[in-house]
Amino acid sequence: MMKNRTGWVALLVLGVATLLMVFFVLPRISETGKEAEKPTTTAADTAKDTAAKAETTLAEAGKAAAEKMDRLKADAATAVSGLSSLFADGKTPAVEAFTSAKTAAQSALSALSALEIPQLPDTTAIDTLKSARDNAAKALALLEALPQDPSAASTLLGPIEHALKGTTPPAAPATEAPAAATPAAPADESASTLPRFDVLRVEPDGSTVIAGSAEPGAKLDIVSGDKTVTSVQVEPNGDFVAVLDQPLPPGDHVLALRVTGKDGKTATSEEMATVSVPTSSDGKLLAMVTKPGEASRLITLPETVNSDAKQSRVAAETATAATNDAAAPAPATPATPAVKAEIQVSAVEIEGKRIFVAGEAPAGSTVRALADETRIGEIKTDATGHFVVEGTIDLPVGSHVITVELLDENGNVKVKASVPFDRPAGDQVSVVAQASGDAAGLVPLEQVAFEKQRDALSKAFAILKRLYADGKSPAIEELAAARSATEIGLQSIADFRLPSSTGQALIDFITQATSGAKTALSALRAVPAADVKAMGTALPKLASLIDAILAPAAPAPTVAIQDQSPSTDSAFGTTETATAEPKTITQAPLQESRNSVIIRRGDTLWQISRRVYGQGVRYTTIYLANAGQIANPDKIEPGQIFSVPNEALPNAEELHRKRLHGEKLN
Structure with missing residues (x-):
């Protein structure tokens, strides 16, 4: 158990x-x-x-x-x-x-x-x-x-x-910009077809005639804002003439040229015509052509360079500046032809048997050139008054006389100028008018060019002031056009340069004026754009600054030609002989120049630089040497005479790059 x-x-x-x-x-x-x-x-x-x-x-x-x-x-x-x-x-x-x-x-x-x-x-x-x-x-x-x-x-x-x-612009403008006028460049083809004004004739009642050049066969519209004033068909040779159907009403107008080619493409002129039709019988008529980067071209003026009123004023200013002798004869009108000769020879070039005669005469006039009484050819002067007559003639080595004749509408000689020269040996020869420092009979060509710039500024600023006359308030577009023209005029004077051979008195005068132009330009640019009220407030200060720029020039040593006949073998640039024959202007002998070139139609600084210096990009050397004559290095005018230095500037290419970026070329 x-x-x-x-x-x-x-x-x-x-x-x-x-x-x-x-x-x-x-x-x-x-x-x-x-x-x-x-x-x-x-x-x-x-x-x-x-x-x-x-x-x-x-x-x-x-x-x-x-x-x-x-x-x-x-x-x-x-x-x-x-x-x-x-x-x-x-x-x-x-x-x-x-x-x-x-x-x-x-x-x-x-x-x-x-x-x-x-x-x-x-x-x-x-x-x-x-x-x-x-x-x-x-x-x-x-x-x-x-x-x-x-x-x-x-x-x-x-x-x-x-x-x-991140794409590359067509035609590689970074390296080919100066060659804009080179026939091989696509940019030139488009630029050459842009319409331009050659003649702008306006009557006091507003009736207007315009002539110029544009794409051959194209339709040309003259537009004022969004409104087409009239239309014409351009001739096969590229010329056109337009008569306005209705006169321009009193007031200020800005006109442009617009072409429509056969392919339907349109192009508008870079140039703009600013016209001021007087509102009263005693008013003044002004017509001016402006282009960005260039000085304005005054076509219709209230007083022309050779008008009696202008002659009297110039003579009075000259007499006042030159002497206080009240007993001197008051009417100095006979002296005024020395201020600006009606016609003159600037240079002659010879290439084998071809000869080129360059000079100046009134814009749109007909000029005939002769060598030892043998006809070379005829041509019309351009809108700036320059001409180049080209022909074929065999001139042996030795003394010769070139004559240029100014013709009227019937082909009769109104006035002529003759100039002797010694043709040196060689197939390539250039002879030019004496440097301004040696020519006492003419106002120096540099001063003539400078006075053109001052005239352009004067008329542009007059239009700007008129916009505010009698308490008026201009439209923004009107203000922009007048302000632009005034700014361009001031810039042209501020950038004006003189060659080293210019006399000291003229250097001092123009230096003072260019300094004043820079001050006025700064004051103008300080006015907010498109602010009508601010411009009106600034006008009195601008007027004071511009009036100082337009103050009379000190006279050239011999502006006033004495009544007695001058010696034609003197070193003076021009003399006149009064006979029953057409008035003759005798110039001092032309001098050989190995560093001068006549600008012909189609020439560009790029081409000249490539021919002389081996590379077109070194054109800045020529540009700076002739800056007083060149407003836009991409566009030079036939008939101009440029000095060409023997060697290109060591930094010529760097200067080209600076210019492309809008920097100043000092």
């Missing part, structure tokens, strides 16, 4: 132990094992999650940067395109609209040029972002260099669009 009880107790203990093992010990051991395995599993998962999150972050950063770049590029392209659209179809926007669009483009380009580039594993994406940012920076630099005058900015917008896109 006892043994059985002991067995049952043992079995019970074993059962309890088994139960404890199964239900208490083993579960606890299992949980401990799981706890031991858990940290290892969590660490691996965390590493995987971190790597995945990092990869996702980089992808999102790259995607965000690309999306931002695309958005900013689209904004910049839209802003630049909006600025360009203001000039569509040859239109010139108001200053206010231009400034607003330019500011919007600046803001958009600035945002793109400041684009932050994240650290990305994809180098291609980084390069794309950097390229967009760099292109925007280049476009922004070009945009900020734009002039404030819309008419001067119209041709500079293309490079901005190309810079933003």
Whole structure:
């Protein structure tokens, strides 16, 4: 019995132990094992999650940067395109609209040029972002260099669009800009077809005749704002003449030329004609042609250079400046031909049997040239009064006389000028008029050129003042045109340079005037654009500054020619003989020059530089040597006489790059 009880107790203990093992010990051991395995599993998962999150972050950063770049590029392209659209179809926007669009483009380009580039594993994406940012920076630099005058900015917008896109402008303007007139350059073909004014004749009643050149066979419209005044067909030779159907009404007008070619494409003249028709019988008529970067051309003036009123005024100013002798004869009109000869020879070039005679005469007049009484040819002077008569004649070495005759409408000689010269040996020969320092009979040519600039400024500022006459308030477009013409006139005087051979008195006078022009130009530019009221307030100060610039020049030593006949073999530049025959002006002998060139039709500074210095890009050497005559180095006028230094400037190419970026060439 006892043994059985002991067995049952043992079995019970074993059962309890088994139960404890199964239900208490083993579960606890299992949980401990799981706890031991858990940290290892969590660490691996965390590493995987971190790597995945990092990869996702980089992808999102790259995607965000690309999306931002695309958005900013689209904004910049839209802003630049909006600025360009203001000039569509040859239109010139108001200053206010231009400034607003330019500011919007600046803001958009600035945002793109400041684009932050994240650290990305994809180098291609980084390069794309950097390229967009760099292109925007280049476009922004070009945009900020734009002039404030819309008419001067119209041709500079293309490079901005190309810079933003990262493309190269056509015709490589960075290296071929000076060759814009080279026949082989595409830019020249388009430039040569742009219409231009050659004759602008306006009567006091507003009757207007316009003649000029444009694309042969094209339709030409004369427009005033958005209104077409009249239309004509351009002749096959490129000439046109238009008579306005209705006279221009009294007031100020801005006219432009627009051509439509056979292909339907339109082009608008860079030149603008500003016309002021008097409102009363005693009012003054003004007609002026302006072009961005060039001095204004006064076509119809209230008094011409050779008018009696102008002669009397010049003579009176000369007499006052020269002497206080009140007993001197008051009417000094006979002296005025020395102020500006009606016709004169500037230079002669000989190339084998070909001869070129360059000179000056009234604009639009007919000139005939002869060598030793043998006819060379005839030609009409251009709008600036220059001419180049070309012909074939065999002139042997020795003494010769060149004669140029100014013809009237019937072909009769009104006045002629003759000049002797000794033809040296050689197939390439140049002889030029005496330097101004040696010619006492004529006002120096440099002073004549400077007086043209002062006349242009005077008339431009007169139009600006008239806009505010009698308390009037001009339209923004009228103000912009008159302000632009005045600014161009001041800039032309401020940039005027003289050759080293100029007399000291003239240097002192022109230096004072150019300094005054810079001061006046700063004052004008300080007036907010398109602010009609501010300009009216600034006019009195501007008038004071500009009046000082237009003060009479000190007389040349022999402006007043005495009544007695001067000696023709003197060193003086010009004399006159009064006979029953046409008036004859006898110039001092031409002198040989190995460093002079007559500019002929189609010539460019680029071509001349390439011929003389071996590379066209060195044209800046010639430009700086003749800066007093050259308003725009991309466009030189036939008949001009340039000096060509023997050696190119060592920094000529650097100067070219500076000019392309709008920097001053000092």
